[in-house]
Amino acid sequence: MNRLLPLVCAYLSHHPIKSSVLLGCLTLTLYLPFTLYGLGARMQSALTERASQTPLLIGMRGSQLDLVLHGLYHRPETPGRLPQAVLETVRQGGIAKAIPLFNAHSAKGYPVVASSLDYFAWRQLSLAEGSLPMRLGDCVLGARVARELGLGPGDRLLTDTREFFDLAGRYPLKMRITGILAPSNPADDAAVLVDLRTGWLIEGIGHGHDLLDDNTEDGTLLEIRNGTYVGSPAVREFTEVTADNLSRFHFHGDPALFPLTAIIAWPGDERAETLLLGRFIADDSPYMAVRPLDVVRDLFERLLPIKRLLGIQNAFLAVVVFSLMTLVVSLSLRLRRDEFQTMQYMGCSRGTITLLWLSELSLLLLGALLLAIAAAAVTVWFGSEWLRLMIG
Amino acid sequence: MKIAINDLVYAYPKGEFTLRLPAMRWPRGSRIALIGASGSGKTTLLRLLSGITLAGRGSVLLDDVDLTALSDAKRRALRIQSMGFVFQEFRLLEYLSAQENIRLPYRLHGSLAWDDEAEKRRQGLMERAGINPLRLRKVGRLSTGERQRVAVCRALIASPRLILADEPTANLDRENKRRVQSLLFAESQRCGASLIVATHDRELLDAFDSVIHIGDESKGGIA
Numbered sequence: 190m191n192r193l194l195p196l197v198c199a200y201l202s203h204h205p206i207k208s209s210v211l212l213g214c215l216t217l218t219l220y221l222p223f224t225l226y227g228l229g230a231r232m233q234s235a236l237t238e239r240a241s242q243t244p245l246l247i248g249m250r251g252s253q254l255d256l257v258l259h260g261l262y263h264r265p266e267t268p269g270r271l272p273q274a275v276l277e278t279v280r281q282g283g284i285a286k287a288i289p290l291f292n293a294h295s296a297k298g299y300p301v302v303a304s305s306l307d308y309f310a311w312r313q314l315s316l317a318e319g320s321l322p323m324r325l326g327d328c329v330l331g332a333r334v335a336r337e338l339g340l341g342p343g344d345r346l347l348t349d350t351r352e353f354f355d356l357a358g359r360y361p362l363k364m365r366i367t368g369i370l371a372p373s374n375p376a377d378d379a380a381v382l383v384d385l386r387t388g389w390l391i392e393g394i395g396h397g398h399d400l401l402d403d404n405t406e407d408g409t410l411l412e413i414r415n416g417t418y419v420g421s422p423a424v425r426e427f428t429e430v431t432a433d434n435l436s437r438f439h440f441h442g443d444p445a446l447f448p449l450t451a452i453i454a455w456p457g458d459e460r461a462e463t464l465l466l467g468r469f470i471a472d473d474s475p476y477m478a479v480r481p482l483d484v485v486r487d488l489f490e491r492l493l494p495i496k497r498l499l500g501i502q503n504a505f506l507a508v509v510v511f512s513l514m515t516l517v518v519s520l521s522l523r524l525r526r527d528e529f530q531t532m533q534y535m536g537c538s539r540g541t542i543t544l545l546w547l548s549e550l551s552l553l554l555l556g557a558l559l560l561a562i563a564a565a566a567v568t569v570w571f572g573s574e575w576l577r578l579m580i581g
Numbered sequence: 582m583k584i585a586i587n588d589l590v591y592a593y594p595k596g597e598f599t600l601r602l603p604a605m606r607w608p609r610g611s612r613i614a615l616i617g618a619s620g621s622g623k624t625t626l627l628r629l630l631s632g633i634t635l636a637g638r639g640s641v642l643l644d645d646v647d648l649t650a651l652s653d654a655k656r657r658a659l660r661i662q663s664m665g666f667v668f669q670e671f672r673l674l675e676y677l678s679a680q681e682n683i684r685l686p687y688r689l690h691g692s693l694a695w696d697d698e699a700e701k702r703r704q705g706l707m708e709r710a711g712i713n714p715l716r717l718r719k720v721g722r723l724s725t726g727e728r729q730r731v732a733v734c735r736a737l738i739a740s741p742r743l744i745l746a747d748e749p750t751a752n753l754d755r756e757n758k759r760r761v762q763s764l765l766f767a768e769s770q771r772c773g774a775s776l777i778v779a780t781h782d783r784e785l786l787d788a789f790d791s792v793i794h795i796g797d798e799s800k801g802g803i804a
Contacts, residue, residue, distance in 0.1 A: 192688050192695075195681070196674075203676030203719075531672040534633050536661025537689040538654060 193541070197548045208553070211517060215557030218510040220564050222503040227569035229496060233489055235573065239374065240481035244462065247271075247279060247287075247452040247469060250477045257484045260451040262376045263292055263300040270448040271476055277445075278468060279454050284461035288453040291388040296348045296364070299334045301381045303388020311453070314377055318342060319368030322384045325395075325438055326430025328364040333378040335369040342366055345429070346381065348391050362391050363429035389440065389447055390430075397427040397438035454478070518550070582643050582663065582742040582775045583609045584630065589639035591625060600625055600795075602639070607775060607791075609644075612766070614789040615779040621796030623779035624669060627745045630777065631664055632656035643743065661690045665736030665774075667746035671728050673720045673735075679727075680707070680716040683734045693739055706734040709764050711757065725752045733761050737768045744769050746778045750785065762788065 201208040239261050248256040251268025258264040270293070279287040288311060291303040306321060308314075319342035322329060330340060340346060348361045364383065372378055389395050401410050401418040409424045427434045440447075456462040469478040522529075529542050589602040600622040607613060615623045628634040630641055632648045641648040643663075648656060660666075673682045681688075683703055687695040707713035710730040712723075720728055729752050736744060746765060750758040762785060769776040778789070786792050 192691070196677070196688055199676050199681065527672070528674055531668070531674070532689055533657070534631075534660075534666065534668070534672070535686060535689060536657040536659070536664070538657055541689055 193545050193548055196545060197552055200549060201552065207517075207521070211514065211553050212557055212560070214510050214514060215553060216560045216564070218507050219557055219561035220568075221506065222500070223561055223565035224568045224572070225496075225499055225503070227565050228572050231569055231573035236485045236488075237482065239376070240485040243453055243481045244455040245285075245453075245465065245478050246481055247275065247454055247476060247478045248450065250475055253477070253479045253484045254488060256451060256477070256479060257481045259292065260290060260453060261481055263302055263380050265292070265295075265300065267292075267450045268477075270450055271452070272445060273447045273449055274445040275476060276449065276452055279452055279465065281468075282464075283457075285454045285456040285465050289385055289449045290451040290453065291385055291392075291449050293448070293450055294348055294388070294391045296328075296346050296381050297334075297338055298349070299331070299379055299381050301328070301348060301383055301388065301391060303383045303385045303391075305385055308382070308453075312373070312377060314373055314382075315371045316368045317371040319366070322367055322382075322387065324430065324435060325384070325386055325390060326362065326364055327367045327387065328381050328383045329368045329370060330366055331370050331378040331380045331382070332372040333375075334381060340366055342368055360426060360428045362387075365430070386440070390438070392448065394442060394447060395438060395440035397430065397434050399425045400437060522546070583607070583645065584611070584743070584775055584777075585642040585645075586630075587640045587642070589629060589636040589641065591622075591629060591634070591636045593625075598622070602626065602629075605793075609775060610769070610773055611775045611777075611791070612769065612789045613775070613777045614786050614792045615777065615795055616781065616783070616786070616792060617795035619781075623795050624747050626795065627666075627747055627777065627779055630743075631660055631666060631745055633660075658690075658692075661686055662692060662739070663742045665739065665741035665744045667732050667736045667744075667749045669747040669751075669779075671732040673728055673731060675719065675721045678717050678719055679712060679723065679731045682720055682731050683707070683738050685735060686739045699738070702740070703734070703738060706737055706764070706768075709760065709767075710734055711760055726754065726757055729753060730757065730761060733764060737764070740768075740772045740774075742772065742774050744774050744776045746776070748780060749778060750780065750782055758782070758785075 240257065243261055246256055246260040248260070248267065249269030249271050252266075255264070255266045256268055259267045273289065276287055276289050279285055286307075288304055288307050290308075292300050294301045302308075309321060316329070317332065319329070328346060330338070330346070335341065338346070344366045346364045346366055348364065350361050364381075364387070370377065370382070383391075386395065398420070399409065401420045401424065409421050411419045411421050413419070427437065430438060454465060456465050466478050469476050532542055532545075533539075584605075584607045586602050586605045588604055589600070591600045593599070598620075615626060617623050625634065629636055630643075630648075632641070632651070635649055640650070643659070646659075648659075651659065674685065677685070680703060683706070684695060684699075687693045687699065693699075704713065707716055710733060712727055712730050712734070715723060715727060720731055723731065729749065733746070733749055736746065744765065749765065750761050753761060765776060765778070766788065768774070778785070780786075
């Protein structure tokens with residue numbers, strides 16, 4: 190074989206166009222299934238990894254997938270809002286720890302995820318600079334958000350207006366950035382994390398404005414009704430929480446009814462998990478508890494027929510390419526008839542000539558295999574990042 | 582190599598011509614010239630002697646081994662190990678350099694080992710043929726005369742016991758013709774090889790032990 194290799198290499202390099210076309214066709218045939226398989230595997234692994242870190246998710250009854258994508262990847266779609274009181278239902282009896290999530294708003298297009306400080310510890314998020322939110326109106330930026338917006342601790346970030354033409358709508362909140370998270374996972378890297386109360390402030394449940402009391406003389410005090418001071422629309426509402434106006438911020442309504450979009454729960458043991466699931470299993474319950482890992486696995490099982498279909502398509506493609514290759518090779522053999530005849534005249538055995546020819550094909554196949562693996566690895570590397578960014 | 586032919590008859594496939602060769606014996610180291618008009622059968626005789634083509638009747642014995650009785654694989658092995666063939670149309674591989682073409686027999690057969698001695702022989706042959714400076718050049722970029730000399734060197738590289746050359750000097754000028762002739766004669770002498778040359782060049786004939794006229798029975802030839 191070694192003695193034939195220089196002949197093989199010399200022939201291939203002497204016909205660069207033919208060799209490149211054959212190499213290209215083979216590479217493409219191998220690249221497509223490799224890449225699809227690689228991307229599928231990476232996506233499955235990424236989804237499964239995060240799902241396996243989240244034992245249970247509780248939300249409004251509806252699409253389980255929406256709830257999982259919302260709770261795990263901060264996707265905006267959610268089956269609905271549930272009252273904060275459900276948090277107590279989860280914690281009841283001390284069978285499970287629970288982290289509330291309220292993710293209904295955005296800032297510069299990035300989701301604003303309101304939660305408790307437990308979220309940082311549970312997701313093992315660490316700060317690259319600055320500090321965690323210290324007061325109402327503070328936020329921490331995910332690594333990607335900070336990089337793409339060019340913001341850092343001390344800067345301000347305005348939340349997005351939900352409805353541009355709704356004049357009665359809430360003002361956007363100018364948040365103070367207290368810290369930047371170290372890169373961790375694509376979902377949290379692309380999120381703005383705030384305290385739950387700040388989330389509700391953005392929602393409009395809480396607000397801050399000029400003090401209205403007996404000494405108000407600028408005409409903004411309309412009346413005092415049953416001891417309640419009623420202000421006119423001219424009362425100045427604060428769009429930013431500062432040290433000076435912090436005490437003027439307050440919330441209206443029953444805290445038990447303040448909204449959440451999901452609750453992350455992890456029961457102490459299997460029995461606790463069964464008990465917790467039992468609390469939400471009733472058909473008439475407006476809430477549901479799901480195991481994210483089961484939902485993700487179910488999703489991939491549903492995708493399996495598509496994967497098989499792609500496999501069949503790849504097989505057809507391979508048949509077409511190999512048929513074309515056979516045609517090219519047979520034409521090439523005809524063109525090389527004189528050359529092989531010369532070898533026979535010189536006394537070369539049929540086996541050696543066949544080996545020479547097979548070596549050429551093998552070398553092309555090997556080259557194509559290496560190229561396809563390299564190209565697929567690059568695609569999977571960048572493609573999986575892109576996929577992960579897409580899903581969260 | 583000792584050569585014997587026993588009443589060979591070869592009919593061309595289209596049936597227009599039949600080559601008949603009576604019994605002939607040539608001792609080891611013979612130098613034989615084959616002359617005759619174009620199409621008289623000189624190339625066919627060289628092919629019959631090398632076993633590339635098999636006669637319909639009769640036999641060819643090389644060192645008492647009946648070539649016609651050997652299997653195709655054994656004839657091929659005998660050819661690459663013991664014979665050097667200069668083809669009329671050179672039959673060089675375009676994608677190889679001059680020196681790689683010369684080394685080709687060693688690439689094609691495992692029993693031939695390329696060692697320092699072979700490399701020295703390659704260098705010596707190319708120098709004597711006047712083509713050593715061109716050794717790295719692809720043969721497609723060589724002139725006809727240079728290609729012909731590469732073909733001669735390839736036939737001689739494995740120190741064959743039988744050298745068969747079909748018009749080896751046809752495309753050469755006087756100087757190179759002399760070079761190739763002396764190369765063929767010197768190498769055949771060094772290896773103790775028999776040399777059979779088909780040629781139109783009558784200037785060369787004096788150097789041969791015997792001259793066989795093919796296709797002209799009036800001049801004592803054979804048809």
